[in-house]
Amino acid sequence: MDIQALRSANPDHWARAAAIRTLTLDAVAAANSGHSGMPMGMADVATVLFGNHLRFDPKAPHWPDRDRFILSAGHGSMLIYSLLYLTGYEQATLQQLKDFRQWGSRTAGHPEYGHLEGVETTTGPLGQGIANSVGFAIAEEALRARWGKKIINHHTYVMAGDGCLMEGVSQEAIGLAGMQQLGHLIVFFDNNNITIDGTVDMADATDQSARFAASGWHVQEIDGHDPAAIDAAIVAAKADPRPSMISCKTHIALGHAAQDTSKGHGALTDADQLRATKEAYGAPMGDFEVDPAVKAWWEGLGQRGAAARNEWDAAFAKLSKAKQDEFTRSFALEAPKKLAATIKALKKQFAEEAPKLATRASSQKVLEVINPLMSETLGGSADLTGSNNTKTGDLGVFTPEDREGRYIHYGIREHGMAAMMNGMALHGGIRPYGGTFMCFVDYMRGAMRLSSLMGVPVVYVVSHDSIGLGEDGPTHQPVEHLALMRATPNLNVIRPADTIEVAEAWEIALTEKATPSALALSRQGLPTVRTEHKTKNLTAQGAYVLKDAEAAKRQAILMASGSEVSVALAAREMLEAEGIGTRVVSMPSMELFAAQDEKYRKRVLPGGPVRVAVEAGVRQGWDQWLLGERGREQKAGFVGMDSFGASAPAKTLFEEFGITAEAVAQKVRDLLA
Amino acid sequence: MDIQALRSANPDHWARAAAIRTLTLDAVAAANSGHSGMPMGMADVATVLFGNHLRFDPKAPHWPDRDRFILSAGHGSMLIYSLLYLTGYEQATLQQLKDFRQWGSRTAGHPEYGHLEGVETTTGPLGQGIANSVGFAIAEEALRARWGKKIINHHTYVMAGDGCLMEGVSQEAIGLAGMQQLGHLIVFFDNNNITIDGTVDMADATDQSARFAASGWHVQEIDGHDPAAIDAAIVAAKADPRPSMISCKTHIALGHAAQDTSKGHGALTDADQLRATKEAYGAPMGDFEVDPAVKAWWEGLGQRGAAARNEWDAAFAKLSKAKQDEFTRSFALEAPKKLAATIKALKKQFAEEAPKLATRASSQKVLEVINPLMSETLGGSADLTGSNNTKTGDLGVFTPEDREGRYIHYGIREHGMAAMMNGMALHGGIRPYGGTFMCFVDYMRGAMRLSSLMGVPVVYVVSHDSIGLGEDGPTHQPVEHLALMRATPNLNVIRPADTIEVAEAWEIALTEKATPSALALSRQGLPTVRTEHKTKNLTAQGAYVLKDAEAAKRQAILMASGSEVSVALAAREMLEAEGIGTRVVSMPSMELFAAQDEKYRKRVLPGGPVRVAVEAGVRQGWDQWLLGERGREQKAGFVGMDSFGASAPAKTLFEEFGITAEAVAQKVRDLLA
Known part of the structure; x- marks a missing residue:
């Protein structure tokens, strides 16, 4: 690739995109780990997208009508961290870039949702981002229909690599997106022909454009380093009513000695090569250094979004109070009163x-x-x-x-x-x-x-x-x-x-x-097992006493969940009839029970009685309640599965696998003997 | 669909295919559950495939060079059960068809590998069969190269439905198969436009032919009820060097009142409709009845395979004794001496x-x-x-x-x-x-x-x-x-x-x-923790004493696996130095340890000492060894994870999450206090 030709063809664009590339190189070098090549390959696309199209306001990262930018190729996390820093997101400080991949920093190895504003979803496990993005686009369509175009009307942009597209989940997403005609969804395919093991043709010969087209997508193929072509493709994608895939022919680790190689996919940390790359770029040579004019340009982009956001605020203010409240409630995940x-x-x-x-x-x-x-x-x-x-x-x-x-x-x-x-x-x-x-x-x-x-x-x-x-x-x-x-x-x-x-x-x-x-x-x-009405949500406690011993002193506690609670109740009937006082604990959720305080747990599971758990699944997980929490090995038993199931009517299976009231009662008798 | 026209166009073929359809209807009716529509839709393809092409010998179901027939749409299990019965596989008795989906029968709801000879793989979870089949085809290619065409040279035939093709795993399989040019792989797509929820277009608009072609497959589209077209397509598929997909336009539940509907996908058990369907087919009316001439034709098919198998036996006999032994050994899964x-x-x-x-x-x-x-x-x-x-x-x-x-x-x-x-x-x-x-x-x-x-x-x-x-x-x-x-x-x-x-x-x-x-x-x-050489495979015991207490009476047992065994050893050093006799048990495999006899397990984990397990994972599963097996809650502790991890250098993470020798030693001290 002739870097000089790229530089001279579009000098301003080049310098802006180069900032992403050099920040990436510096952060990966500082961390001594990470993935340099992807951000370096897709920097041009990102620069055009953010520069000319993306509707975003760094001052309002949670603005509901922002465009969503999803980095499905999450290993290229320095792309998004660079963008958030350059455009001036408050949380994306220079120090965060310097602390890339370090304990406690917001700049994790892969973009983590909730760590850094501007990161819309956690990516890294390949294929997830592109499939998430179909969900984002569905949500946008659904909310646009509900709230009107003035309140919800934005795009979802995704960057996905060969890895994302080889994962099966991508096909599931592509298929549904095509059928649903999600016109506001635009996927950039980072078509760099490189994976970790080598060139893509070692494992795949798929014509990705034809594959997307087969599922009803609008498809374009461009040079991913040509800013005019990138811009034109985005314009065309926005105009088309179908979801769009833009196949961007790129060079991984553009301009580095490792360009176009698998090595370029990983951490490029050689100091000499780094210097040589910056020189070829014509970029500032200092660590994490960005030309002030370039930084100013990036920071200026937010103004476009701020204006749009002001318009949005005005439109939102025109909604009725009831609608505003409903909108706010649903976005805040508050349940209705x-x-x-x-x-x-x-x-x-x-x-x-x-x-x-x-x-x-x-x-x-x-x-x-x-x-x-x-x-x-x-x-x-x-x-x-x-x-x-x-x-x-x-x-x-x-x-x-x-x-x-x-x-x-x-x-x-x-x-x-x-x-x-x-x-x-x-x-x-x-x-x-x-x-x-x-x-x-x-x-x-x-x-x-x-x-x-x-x-x-x-x-x-x-x-x-x-x-x-x-x-x-x-x-x-x-x-x-x-x-x-x-x-x-x-x-x-x-x-x-x-x-x-x-x-x-x-x-x-x-x-x-x-x-x-x-x-x-x-x-x-x-059958209904809770025949006595309680207003309190007992399930929220994870486990509770459904029926206590009546006939006599409590000698046994039966624990069960779901369909086996009625089995436990039937076993209790047998035991009580024999004079064995038996408590039945319904345990719909171990997590919620574990979150209760010790006092409550002890009330439900006191030490002393024998304990038998019954659940039509494996025992793993039950030992915590059978042997722990004041339980003892000699006084505990489990009735459940220790193998795979079989094909037969359900009633037969419960009998054949021994998950019956009789088996539970017998287990209690054995433990008491 | 005009059944009469189909019947009169190819009366012999029709009667043979109808046998699959009526056996399916009868078995599903007897079980009062199952899936009728798929076998009824694909019966024509199956009849032509088995009749004219499939290389199989019912008398030698394990013959290594047989063609493999994979029913990826495993819910249509009655298709394969009917075929195995009709062609005379010994295990596929009429009684087995009558016991479809019953306890102990070989004819499970979905085809289960190992239950019935002729079933090459377990299918039902959609997409698995088509992906398995790529593995079958790779194995065939690899073994053909190794053993020569006279020993290994067969095809893998697959039937897959819309469900298989919507599952992402299918794309992964299709992609690799295309790149690998697996010419002996032939997939029949049961293109019936019906899924459980309704017509396919409710969830997908993918042009499956274009999709396969995009990954380098040979693609044909045919009427799946036209025997001549089916045969011609198979001939063409075999001749093409690429993997082949034959899109077969079919009618689910052909000829039944539920034809072409979602209902047809499921269990068709209405007695009147069943009778009407058999009448329309011109098929024998009795339950599980097959025209003797039709049955004889199906049974005769095995002769073609038997001849081929005789040829194969002769070719195999010409191999050197060493090669024969090696072939037999590898197919028997015997490790080399x-x-x-x-x-x-x-x-x-x-x-x-x-x-x-x-x-x-x-x-x-x-x-x-x-x-x-x-x-x-x-x-x-x-x-x-x-x-x-x-x-x-x-x-x-x-x-x-x-x-x-x-x-x-x-x-x-x-x-x-x-x-x-x-x-x-x-x-x-x-x-x-x-x-x-x-x-x-x-x-x-x-x-x-x-x-x-x-x-x-x-x-x-x-x-x-x-x-x-x-x-x-x-x-x-x-x-x-x-x-x-x-x-x-x-x-x-x-x-x-x-x-x-x-x-x-x-x-x-x-x-x-x-x-x-x-x-x-x-x-x-x-580090190497087993510095003393033992010829015995200690890992095969699941857990074993790696280092016993030395300084004093054994007060603690540390259990660990993998990377935490060296952590446990370091903790032991600290404890021994303090006079706390400490045993370290390496537990590479809980399953293998659980399979040991009680005596051995007791020797490794005697009651008495405090027990601490250390593993950089969640506790679930460890309670069996901490609290069970003579353990006690008051004397047991766990050092590991109870949350997701984080992004940082590994050493930092182990310290921050508290998985250190010091933490293990402290846990022991606390439990002894």
Whole structure:
């Protein structure tokens, strides 16, 4: 690449883009780790995007109608840190660049949501950003339809590399975006032909332009170092009603000795090469040095955004007070005031009716009441709508023709669904929930973990939560998935036992602001176990005494969650009849119980009695409550699964795998003997 | 659809295909569950494929050079069960069809590998079959190059639906298959425009033919009910050097009242409709009844395969005895005799050299010795070759130009890699191993679980196994992943502490026949902790006493795995210096330890001393050894993670998160106080 030719063709542009490149080189050198090549390759695109198009105001990083800029190729984090510093975001200080990748700094190795204003989502695990961005774009379309163009009308810009596009989740996102005709979504493909192992052709021969076009995208191919071409492509992309992909032919680590090589992908720290690169660029030679005129130009860009924001403020002020409050409430993730009373009334009704229902069906009953109250919910399912019971009567379906529809048919795309829900939640103004079978948590783990890491209150509706699924067999029967989810930090796993706990679970999930929830729901019908109405949300305590010993002194405590609570109750009946005083503890959520104070936990799980836990999953996770918390090995037992399931009717499976009231009662008798 | 026109156009073909359709209807009706529509839609394609092309012998279902038939749309399991029954596979009895989806039958809801001969892989979780099939096709190419065309030369045929193609993993598979030019792979796309939620256009507008073509596939579009067109397409696909996709326009539930609807996707059990459908077909009306002439035709198909198999037997007999033995050994998953001695010698050398190495680097050292011994290994990485240390000097790279290369650059495709490895292992003759960062187990969980469920001894090399990864930050630092893998039935999770345990871990992984292994390896350098040479594979015991109390009576037992074993040893030094007798137990594998007898476990973990476990992951899973196995809550502690990690140098992270020898020693002192 002839750097001199690039410099002389567009000297001003060059100097501005070079600032991104030199800051990247300096920060990576200081950290002695990181990825230099991506920011150096995409600096021209970023400069044109920010310079001519991006609607942003560094003074108001949370302005709801800003354009969203998503760095899907998150390893190139110095690109976004440089941009935020250059344009003058308050938190993006020069010191932060110097502390790149150090303990306590805002400038983590990969961009982390919540660490630094201007970072819209956590990226690094490849493919997530592009899938998030489809969620951002859906949120924008939905909110534009609801609030009008004067309040919501912005673009989502994404930079994605070969890695993002090789990850399967990208196809799920591309497919839905094309079908949904998300015209405000613009993806820049950093087409540099380099991955960590070598050139892309070592692993892929895909014509990415043809691939996007096959899913209904508007596609352009440009020289990613030609500012005029970049600008023209963005103009054309904005004008086209389809989502746009701009394939930008770039040189990774442009102008460095490692240009166009795998080495250029990583940390370029050689001091001589660094100096030579800066010289070739004609850039200031000092560490972290930026020409003051260049810095001033970058800082001036915010003025365009500030003007737009002033217009927006004026438009917002013209909304009715009620609308303003509703908008603010939904973006602040505040539940509507009516929610609590509505849930209470529903619980009372359920306690009186005592329905026998699968908890997935209970969940739909609760949603039928909640969705009309909370206009910010956006439901969906990965092609299991009738099984997950996620669609309610009032929602309508979100399509290109109906942007007010609040239900999304995600297709058979669990990972994409989860990543898109993250994007919607991060956009703000939307509370997404989405359903699949619990076993397919496996497919969406990559994005679920990021919900937890970022602390976005997405709700995962995971039905068919055990061998109770029956005939579909072990591929569809979760066994280890409760343990797997419980092992994940900052995830509320709630497995309600009946309709009333389902209502409580939804109340918890929809009032969370920084923790995602997974609601584990049964396929099979379950009796109401909470026949006595309590206004308090007992599920929020994680575990509680459902029924205490009556016949005699308490000799046993049975713990269970979800569909096994009724099994425990039946076992209790047997034991009480034999004079063995037995308490049943319903434990819908271990995380929430662990968060209670010692005193409460001790009241629920006193030392002394034998303890038997019953859950149609693996034991891992239960030892904390069986052996810990005043428990003892000699007085503890577990009734559950220690293998994969099988294909047969559910009733047969529970019998064959020994998850029955009789087995629970026998375990107690054995422990007492 | 005019059924009468179809019948009269090809009466013989029609009757044969109708047998699949009526058996499906009858079995689903008997089970009162299942999926009728897919087998009914694809019966014509299956009939032509089996009738004119598939190289199979029902009398020799394990014949290595058979064509592989993969039903990626696994919910249509009655298609494959019907075919196996009709063609006369011994295990596929009529009774099995009658026991469809019942406890103990071979005819599970979804096809389960190992339950019924002729079922090549477990499918049902969508997208897995098509990705498996790329692994089958790679195995075929690799073995053809090694053994010659007379020994290995067959095709892999796949049936995939819209669901498989919407799942992201399919894109990963399609991309690699195209680049690798897998000419013996032929995918039939069941293009019926129906998913569970409705028509495909509710969630997707992708032109699948264009999408496959974009990745370098040969693509054809045909009427999936026209036998001549089906045959011509298969002939053309076989002739083309590229992988082929044949888009078959079909009608789901053809000829039934529910044809072309979502309802048709599911269980069609209405007796009147069933009768009407059989009448329209002109099929025998009895339950499970097949016209004897039709059955005879199906059974006759095996003769073509039997002749081919006789030819194959003759060719195989011409191989040298040594080659025959090697072929048989590799297909039987027997390790070569030399392996044990080689590992022993390597351990001795390592014990003497006592290198300080990251276990990922140790792993490469071991592989450098193993790969030349075991021609059946096929290594690879999801674009992290230099980081996972998975490539050894002798392997060469598997490409269209070099099919003898034994290393695969999978690209940034973890899920695809795992699913392809399953396919390779299932094909036989190959022992695949593949690497990625441990955090990205999240991306490949869907396929990893199936390794465990099917019992295929794939080896997952998961490096960068903790916060020891350092600056890349929490998106790349596993915290819950050891727990998550340990929760999975039939998966050996091995986290070796040093070079010697790495050698033992590989020996275990490569001698397993029915259990996959995950080797958790460190990024950071670790000292040799096993400085005394033992010929016995101590890692195979799961846990063992690494160093016992010396200074005084044993008051404490420290347990650790991987990189934290040296932390425990350092803590022991401190404690011993204070007169606190301390044992260190290295616990590389909880599963293997749990499988030891009580006596051994008690010897390693006697009751009495305080117990502290140290591992840079979450506690879940450790309670079994801390509180169980004679442990007690008051005398047990854990030093590890209870949150996500952070971005900083590794040493800083271990200090900030308190995973240090000092913290471990202090925990012991506190528990003894």
